[in-house]
Amino acid sequence: MSEISAEQVAHLANLARIALTEEEIEHLTKELGQIMHAVEQVNQVATPDVPPTSHPIPMQNVFRDDVVGQTLTAEEALAGAPESDGSRFVVSAILGEEQ
Amino acid sequence: MSEHLIRLTASELGAKLAAGEVSSVEATRAHLDRIAAVDGAVHAFLHVEGERAIATAAEVDRRRAAGDELGPLAGVPIAIKDVLVTKGMPSTAGSRILEGWIPPYDATPVRKVREAGLIPLGKTNMDEFAMGSSTEHSAYGPTYNPWDLERIPGGSGGGSAASVAAFEAPLALGSDTGGSIRQPAHVTGTVGVKPTYGAVSRYGSIALASSLDQVGPVTRTVLDAALLHDVIGGHDPLDSTSIPEPWPSMAEAVRRADVSGLRIGVVKELDSDGFQAGVRSRFHEALALLERNGAEIVEVSAPNFEYAIAAYYLILPAEASSNLAKFDSVRFGLRVTPDGGGTVEQVMSATREAGFGAEVKRRIILGTYALSAGYYDAYYGSAQKVRTLVQRDFDAAFTKVDVLATPTAPTTAFKLGEKLDDPLAMYLNDVATIPANLAGVPGISVPAGLAPEDGLPVGIQFLAPARADARLYNVGGALEQLLLAEWGAPLLDRAPDLSRHELTATEEGAL
Numbered sequence: 001m002s003e004i005s006a007e008q009v010a011h012l013a014n015l016a017r018i019a020l021t022e023e024e025i026e027h028l029t030k031e032l033g034q035i036m037h038a039v040e041q042v043n044q045v046a047t048p049d050v051p052p053t054s055h056p057i058p059m060q061n062v063f064r065d066d067v068v069g070q071t072l073t074a075e076e077a078l079a080g081a082p083e084s085d086g087s088r089f090v091v092s093a094i095l096g097e098e099q
Numbered sequence: 100m101s102e103h104l105i106r107l108t109a110s111e112l113g114a115k116l117a118a119g120e121v122s123s124v125e126a127t128r129a130h131l132d133r134i135a136a137v138d139g140a141v142h143a144f145l146h147v148e149g150e151r152a153i154a155t156a157a158e159v160d161r162r163r164a165a166g167d168e169l170g171p172l173a174g175v176p177i178a179i180k181d182v183l184v185t186k187g188m189p190s191t192a193g194s195r196i197l198e199g200w201i202p203p204y205d206a207t208p209v210r211k212v213r214e215a216g217l218i219p220l221g222k223t224n225m226d227e228f229a230m231g232s233s234t235e236h237s238a239y240g241p242t243y244n245p246w247d248l249e250r251i252p253g254g255s256g257g258g259s260a261a262s263v264a265a266f267e268a269p270l271a272l273g274s275d276t277g278g279s280i281r282q283p284a285h286v287t288g289t290v291g292v293k294p295t296y297g298a299v300s301r302y303g304s305i306a307l308a309s310s311l312d313q314v315g316p317v318t319r320t321v322l323d324a325a326l327l328h329d330v331i332g333g334h335d336p337l338d339s340t341s342i343p344e345p346w347p348s349m350a351e352a353v354r355r356a357d358v359s360g361l362r363i364g365v366v367k368e369l370d371s372d373g374f375q376a377g378v379r380s381r382f383h384e385a386l387a388l389l390e391r392n393g394a395e396i397v398e399v400s401a402p403n404f405e406y407a408i409a410a411y412y413l414i415l416p417a418e419a420s421s422n423l424a425k426f427d428s429v430r431f432g433l434r435v436t437p438d439g440g441g442t443v444e445q446v447m448s449a450t451r452e453a454g455f456g457a458e459v460k461r462r463i464i465l466g467t468y469a470l471s472a473g474y475y476d477a478y479y480g481s482a483q484k485v486r487t488l489v490q491r492d493f494d495a496a497f498t499k500v501d502v503l504a505t506p507t508a509p510t511t512a513f514k515l516g517e518k519l520d521d522p523l524a525m526y527l528n529d530v531a532t533i534p535a536n537l538a539g540v541p542g543i544s545v546p547a548g549l550a551p552e553d554g555l556p557v558g559i560q561f562l563a564p565a566r567a568d569a570r571l572y573n574v575g576g577a578l579e580q581l582l583l584a585e586w587g588a589p590l591l592d593r594a595p596d597l598s599r600h601e602l603t604a605t606e607e608g609a610l
Contacts, residue, residue, distance in 0.1 A: 009464060016420060016467045017427075018460055019437075019448035028464055031522060035465060038523055039409040042481040045488055052483030053490060055310050055340070056296045056539020057565060062339040076203035082434035089429050091443045092436070 004033045104129040109175050109269040109323040116163070116174040123156035123163075123174030127218050130176045134220070134267045137597040142242050143252075143262040145181050146189050147221040152176070159216045171350075172326055173216030178268035180259045181222040182229055183209050183314070184303045188219065192305045193227040193237040193255075196454030197432045206303025207338065208272055208314050208331040215330045220268050223258030227456045228423065229279055229307045231255050232528040235519055236458045243515075244287060246555055246594050250512040253283030259317040260287040265597055270327050271317040276307045277411055278508070278532025280315050281544040285507035285558030288546045288590045290318045290575070292328060293532075295565045296539035297342040299328075300335030308418035309340075311411075311536040319591060321356075321545060321576040325349035328568070342566070352569040356576035359393030363561075363574070364500030367400050369531050375510045377550025381557040382506045385547045388581050389574070397500050401492035403485065404534050410485035411533045412526060413469050413478050420466030423459070426451065461522065490538045493564070502570050503562040505531045507544040511555035535562050543571040545578055546590045556590065 006029045013020040020028070074087055083090040104126050107115070115121045131149065138144050148155075159174045184190045184202035186209075191197040205213065213219070226236035234242040234257030242257040244250040245265040252261040259271035260283030273280040275293035284291030292315045299314040306312060316327035328349045335341045365386065370379065390396050428434040428450035429443075435450040455463070469478040496503055508528055518525045535542040544558040559578070563570040583589065 004468070008468075012464045012467045012471070014448075016463050017424075017444060017447045017451055018455065018463065019445075019452040020460065021452075024457075024460065028461060031461060032465060032468065035412065035461075035522065036468070036478075039412050039478070039482075042406055042409045042413065042485045043477065045403060045406055046481035046484035050484040050487050052480060053486040054483060056486075056490070056537065057340070057342065059340060062336075064336065072203050077430075079203055080200050080431035082428060082432070091429055092440060092446050093442050096442045096445075 004029055004036065101129040101132055105133050105266040107269065108320045109172060109318065110320070110326055112175050112269055113171045113173070113326075117169070117171070123159045123218060124153055126174065127152050127156040127176050127220070130220055130268055137265055138267060140243065140248055140597060141245055141261050141265045141267070142240060143223055143258045143265060143267055144178070144221045145191060145193070145224050145239055145258070148188065148219055152218050152220055156218045159218065162216070170215045170330070172270070172330060174218065175270065176218045176220045176268055177212055178220050178223050178259055178262040178271040179209060180256050180271065180273050181225055182274050182305050183272060184305065185209050185219065185222065188222060190222065190305070191239070192229070193225040193239065194454065194456070194459070195238045195433060196426050196450070200431050204303065207300035207335045209303065211331050212272070217270070217330070223256070223262050223271060225258055226255035227459050228305065228419070229255035229274060229276055230419070230458045230462055232278070232282055232525055233515070233518065234258060235515060236456055238456055241515055244512045245597060246288065247512065250514055250555070251286065253286040253512070255279040256283045256317060260284055260289050260291065263317055263319050264289050264591060264594065269319065270323060272314060272331070273317040274304055274312055274314050275532075275536065276311045276415065277536050278529040280317060281532050281542055281558070281560060282508045282528060284317065284544040286512035286556060288556030288594065290321055290324045290543070290545055292316050292324050292543045292571065293535060293541060294328060294332065294568050295342070295541045297340050298346065298541070298568060299331050300338040300341050302335055302337040306422040308415040309422060310418060311415060313536070319589070321543075321572060321579045322350060322353045324543070325353045325572045325576070347569050349569055349572045352572035353576035356573050356580065358389050358574055358577045361394045361502065361574060362397055362500040363389060363394050364397050364399035364496050364503045366404065366496070366503055366505050367398050368402065368404050369505040373509055373530075374506050375550060375552075377552045378506045378508075378510065378557050381547040381550065382504075382559055385559045385578060385582070386504060388585070389578060392577070392581060399496045399499060399503065401496060401534070403488035403492050406485045407489050407534045407537055408526060408530055410482040410489070411529070411537060412465070413482035414486070414537075416462040416466030417469045417479050418466070420463045420470065423463055426454065458522070486537045489534050493534070493538045493540055497564045501563070502574055505560045505562070507531060507558035507560040511550045511553055511557060531560060538565070540565050541568040541571055543575045545575045546582070548582070548590065549593065
């Protein structure tokens with residue numbers, strides 16, 4: 001199961017939106033194989049009768065009254081943005097030519 | 100005067116401030132002077148507040164003079180790990196992707212320390228997004244261990260630990276996802292506490308793995324950690340995983356520290372040949388000392404701890420790959436546009452390629468893989484089952500004992516670069532600290548002495564059941580007093596004199 005190909009890593013990089021270089025893909029392919037081989041040992045004890053735990057402390061839904069709380073102003077929210085028009089975030093085209 | 104002020108513990112400094120023997124401006128100035136003198140060599144700080152810290156201190160002095168009721172740490176300076184967002188102060192989490200970002204709000208623990216009158220000195224260095232055990236994965240260069248500047252200060256919170264060990268700050272805030280507070284404490288001869296999951300709000304802590312992260316104190320003494328814990332702990336409606344029940348005073352637990360009748364369990368699986376000889380000998384000497392003072396030492400087994408690292412390196416990357424999706428070049432931080440422009444997705448991919456370091460990319464890809472359709476059950480699902488098994492090991496152990504004890508980490512501080520090219524070897528640093536994060540239980544690392552073979556600090560870790568954080572302060576405080584009586588002076592008095600680096604630091608500028 002731990003056999004990982006360069007094509008797979010390139011696909012994962014695309015899913016994760018990281019434009020990895022060929023060199024990085026090659027390096028990561030080797031490393032991921034080694035790491036996955038090491039972490040696969042979880043399957044030695046993770047038998048069907050063991051329930052999974054997602055959070056360490058049992059949680060329950062948290063409710064509050066539906067009233068406006070303290071929020072950031074538009075100016076504050078936009079202050080750290082790479083580009084804005086004063087009231088909105090500015091991004092480049094959503095669709096490419098082929099779409 | 101200035102040299103004297105920086106060597107006081109936070110509680111001693113707080114008492115002198117309350118008595119009017121020293122002003123917060125003087126105390127803050129002394130620490131800023133120390134930072135200017137030694138941080139060129141240590142590089143614990145990514146940002147220093149400078150005159151703004153002096154202005155904050157002057158305000159606390161003014162309130163004190165006006166007769167305002169102030170807490171025990173009012174006027175005491177504090178360093179803040181760069182993972183916590185700070186209004187008006189840069190917050191990068193050690194990453195290029197957030198370089199220059201000034202958050203518009205404070206993390207809850209930061210708000211609480213400000214409200215308690217503490218003086219933020221600046222932001223401390225860390226592995227990028229807290230991914231690492233050596234602070235070598237910071238995008239802004241490593242931090243150096245004050246005990247030996249060729250060695251790592253631990254990680255991810257190497258900056259916070261080094262800042263208190265180098266007397267640049269009496270207190271610091273850290274965050275611990277798999278040992279990032281406790282392991283740096285171990286290698287720098289300082290105290291670090293990972294509270295129970297949910298004891299301290301995570302609001303405004305830049306998330307690494309949301310089900311594992313916990314903010315906590317980094318200090319030189321157990322009492323100082325307790326006083327800071329009392330400030331930052333408690334329910335916060337802004338964090339839905341915050342525990343709503345009230346907490347007892349941790350400082351009281353230290354002041355009443357007494358181990359007579361306390362049952363301490365030694366985890367058999369973490370007392371093995373895999374640990375450096377000097378780490379084990381100091382560990383056993385500490386246990387023998389506690390036993391002579393009334394504690395009962397019992398061996399316990401935690402067979403599933405063996406699988407904890409494997410589970411952790413599936414759960415953490417999975418959660419991190421989701422959490423780090425927010426760095427999309429739209430709302431904050433870096434934006435890199437490919438040559439000739441591109442769609443928003445191409446801009447995002449180019450930004451993340453340029454803005455993330457190698458370890459962050461490694462873990463995002465790993466997490467994306469672990470969460471992929473077809474692999475989810477085998478990897479992430481199985482890791483969550485191991486989490487259940489680790490919790491059961493803790494539950495079983497805590498039916499027999501009050502607290503558990505382990506060495507905090509397998510070795511003393513290693514040299515920079517030694518494990519940088521071997522991610523699996525680096526991950527093994529966290530073998531003793533990870534189980535607590537998986538189970539949500541609290542842990543403390545307290546100095547246990549120096550390893551005879553290399554003269555470097557060694558820590559002992561205590562773990563308690565969830566919500567029983569006060570037990571850690573009891574046993575940690577008791578051990579600290581017993582060791583202090585044996586040593587005659589705090590361990591950090593044996594650290595090298597960093598002031599001899601002043602000249603080189605000034606000549607070479609910041610490293």
